[in-house]
């Protein structure tokens with residue numbers, strides 16, 4: 001009997017089947033893990049969210065290479081993502097079938113030590129209208145507003161490295177989402193802020209919403225003359241391309257995309273691709289072609305992740321394939337320092353080297369990509385290189401995007417440190433502070 005026959009799955013008429021922690025033991029057995037290793041993975045999955053689906057399991061993961069396979073690693077918790085004593089403790093509870101509440105309390109304590117961002121940070125960019133704070137809206141940059149519809153706060157599968165993991169574990173106070181009626185509030189806010197020309201609909205994954213729900217969010221924006229671009233943040237092309245091809249609302253979704261384009265707006269699908277394997281199935285090619293057929297542009301982005309895509313050849317092949325399929329490489333992000341970040345972090349010096357080697361290997365058409373880029377409170381900090389200046393080895397940096405537009409595009413420097421993984425690890429090379437307007441705390445990039 002196959003896994004598909006026996007697993008208890010959530011099934012709908014579109015053939016989507018989600019696999020969650022309940023299915024972990026069976027899936028990790030398929031990867032060849034021993035019973036103890038499987039128990040440790042289950043322990044990690046009590047703390048960090050796990051969700052995958054039948055497309056990823058059947059068509060993306062190379063099971064003969066698991067558990068080393070990069071797509072397997074993109075999906076599955078690993079026992080060394082958390083401190084060993086925490087894993088041992090929770091594994092012990094699971095082994096003796098401890099009450100759920102006891103397991104959940106232990107998991108909660110571990111989470112609270114994991115920098116469960118974006119809790120505090122979220123206060124920063126929250127817009128106010130008529131004295132009341134808009135939920136699920138962030139005014140990031142002068143021209144750009146992010147919108148998190150309440151119905152878009154999950155994904156077709158969860159990346160093991162996701163910085164938004166607190167959203168998915170049901171910890172109170174860690175969710176970002178608009179209220180019902182959020183799209184009307186958003187319109188009111190935009191009318192009061194004519195400087196905003198870009199709206200970015202994100203989550204979770206904006207493509208988890210049905211076409212009908214997405215239309216409710218998007219349609220009111222089409223009447224606003226000030227709006228030039230609507231962006232949709234999604235990993236669905238990688239994890240559920242059937243959304244655009246065979247799902248019951250695929251036609252309706254593509255019609256909505258056409259409607260946006262006909263209204264004279266740039267529609268940008270901001271597609272998250274972590275690995276070239278995600279571009280290799282016939283259905284993803286078809287999904288890409290259909291989206292492009294509506295007049296939408298697909299721009300691609302992903303973080304650089306240790307053990308999943310930390311090699312120049314991986315990025316080179318991904319960018320080439322993306323250009324071949326008509327997509328536009330946009331950002332390579334630095335993995336942010338939340339959650340099990342130590343596990344996935346790639347030092348900035350090495351990230352820069354990977355970026356440069358891949359960038360040097362592709363044609364100019366793929367050099368639309370920028371990076372490696374850190375999304376910080378002040379803006380997007382790009383590592384441009386390592387240079388000798390006035391006898392010192394330094395990182396050259398610049399802000400690609402900033403809350404304060406005066407700072408965009410001005411070079412600045414940090415002491416070279418081969419171990420630094422984030423802006424907060426860097427020291428200014430000349431002078432005693434970086435020219436960033438605020439504290440260099442992390443902020444969340446857009447998925």
Ligand SMILES: *Cc1c(COP(=O)(O)O)cnc(C)c1O
Nearest residue numbers: 140144146375380401444445446
């Ligand atoms: C990158 C990013 C944006 C969009 O910035 P662009 O430079 O216009 O692509 C918006 N919000 C956040 C949090 C981002 O990281």
